[in-house]
Amino acid sequence: MNHRLVYLLNVGQRRLQRWTQARTSAGGVTASQAGLLFFLEKNNGALMGEAAAALDLGAPGISGLADRMERLGLIDRKPDGVDRRSWRLWLTVEGRSAFKRSRAGLTELNARLTEGFSESEIEVVARWLTSLQDKFPVSDAD
Numbered sequence: 001m002n003h004r005l006v007y008l009l010n011v012g013q014r015r016l017q018r019w020t021q022a023r024t025s026a027g028g029v030t031a032s033q034a035g036l037l038f039f040l041e042k043n044n045g046a047l048m049g050e051a052a053a054a055l056d057l058g059a060p061g062i063s064g065l066a067d068r069m070e071r072l073g074l075i076d077r078k079p080d081g082v083d084r085r086s087w088r089l090w091l092t093v094e095g096r097s098a099f100k101r102s103r104a105g106l107t108e109l110n111a112r113l114t115e116g117f118s119e120s121e122i123e124v125v126a127r128w129l130t131s132l133q134d135k136f137p138v139s140d141a142d
Contacts, residue, residue, distance in 0.1 A: 017031070019109075020109070023105060028098075028101060028102065028105060029072075029074070029098050029101075029102060032055070032065055033065065033068070033069055033072075033074065033098075034098075034099075034102040034105075034106070035055050036051060036055060036065060036066075036069060036075070036089070037074065037091070037095060037098055037099040037102055038099065038102070038103075039051055039054045039055065040075065040089055040090070040091045040095070040099075041091065041096075041099050044090055044091050045088050045089070045090055046088065046089055047080065047086055047087070047088055047089075048062050048063070048066060048077075048086070048087045048088070048089060049062075049086070051066075051089055056138065066087075066089060069095070072094075073092055073094045073095075074091070074092060074094055074095035074098055075089050075090060075091060075092060075095050076089075076090045076091075076092055077089055077090075078090060
């Protein structure tokens with residue numbers, strides 16, 4: 001059976017991205033920014049390298065994301081107390097507010113994503129999507 005998984009995954013990702021971008025333009029944050037907000041909510045003061053690994057970003061990607069979010073007042077970037085070459089990322093008051101808005105938006109998004117599917121079907125989809133990280137590790141892309 002030919003399910004065209006790569007095609008369906010790409011089209012689904014683009015549609016999901018357009019849907020979330022439409023909501024971002026109404027005053028929210030981007031999906032990448034929300035990802036960092038969610039990570040920092042649980043790991044406030046994390047090293048930039050830790051945040052990069054959690055978000056599957058390289059050094060230039062996390063640096064650019066941190067630059068943009070710092071300019072927006074969502075995070076503060078401060079040198080590490082032990083290794084002055086390393087930087088730590090901290091949520092600001094505005095960053096915490098943006099996190100709360102993003103979490104509310106994620107509730108709506110997850111409801112749309114799971115609508116019409118049973119819990120067991122969603123478990124299979126989640127397991128399949130998670131397996132992509134093991135089947136295609138970052139080290140294979142280099």
